[in-house]
Amino acid sequence: xxxxxxxxxxxxxxxxxxxxxxxxxxxxxxxxxxxxxxxxxxxxxxxxxxxxxxxxxxxxxxxxxxxxxxxxxxxxxxxxxxxxxxxxxxxxxxxxxxxxxxxxxxxxxxxxxxxxxxxxxxxxxxxxxxxxxxxxxxxxxxxxxxxxxxxxxxxxxxx
Numbered sequence: 001x002x003x004x005x006x007x008x009x010x011x012x013x014x015x016x017x018x019x020x021x022x023x024x025x026x027x028x029x030x031x032x033x034x035x036x037x038x039x040x041x042x043x044x045x046x047x048x049x050x051x052x053x054x055x056x057x058x059x060x061x062x063x064x065x066x067x068x069x070x071x072x073x074x075x076x077x078x079x080x081x082x083x084x085x086x087x088x089x090x091x092x093x094x095x096x097x098x099x100x101x102x103x104x105x106x107x108x109x110x111x112x113x114x115x116x117x118x119x120x121x122x123x124x125x126x127x128x129x130x131x132x133x134x135x136x137x138x139x140x141x142x143x144x145x146x147x148x149x150x151x152x153x154x155x156x157x158x159x
Contacts, residue, residue, distance in 0.1 A: 004032060004118040012113035014051050021047045025064075025121060033122055037129070040067035043081060045121050056089040058117070060124055072134045072149070073141035083128035089115060 009021055025043040030036040043064035050057040062083040070077040085104070092107040108115065135141050 003028075004116065007118035007121060008114050008116045009047070009049060010114040011049060011051060011056060014049070016051050016053065018048055018050045021049065023047075023121070025062075025125070029118075030122070030125075032118075036122070037068050037126060038066045039069070039076065041065065041081075041125070043125060047117060054091070056115075058087045058089065058120075060085040060087070060117075060120065062121070062124055062128070066125060066129065068129060068133050070133060070135055070141060072138070073145040075135075075142045075145070077133055077135060079129065079133065081125060081128055083124045085120075085124050087120065 007023060011019075023045045025041055025045050027038075027040040030038040030041060041064065043062050043066065046061040046063075048059040048061075050059075060083065062081060064081055065078055066081045067076050067078050069075070088105045090105060090107050091110050091112070093110070138146070
């Protein structure tokens with residue numbers, strides 16, 4: 001997972017104000033995660049970091065496409081993907097997620113100088129996939145798999 005270091009933002013030397021970081025996320029990125037549902041992708045990830053005197057604000061924008069397995073036939077299914085998210089980073093004695101109800105706030109230890117956003121990019125991409133992932137037209141599904149499904153459906157209805 002050493003390639004995930006490419007998604008590290010070093011904010012210590014940055015001036016106050018907005019700074020833009022962008023990455024191209026593809027199949028190699030998602031292959032670094034064992035349980036990824038995305039098999040291929042072409043996503044432009046834009047992260048705008050706004051540095052303030054006592055916290056950081058990160059705005060994530062993901063736009064492109066991702067390929068997942070069709071829920072019906074298991075063939076590859078290419079889906080448009082668009083995601084926007086906002087996250088705040090504060091500094092404190094105890095690192096981790098903030099205890100407040102706002103899950104979009106993380107706490108870094110005082111003196112921390114960088115933040116790796118790879119996990120957030122991975123999560124935002126997956127969270128913005130549709131719940132039901134099937135080909136738009138059933139005729140686009142793998143005919144052999146569809147026929148097997150119908151066969152087993154009929155057998156189960158008889159039993």
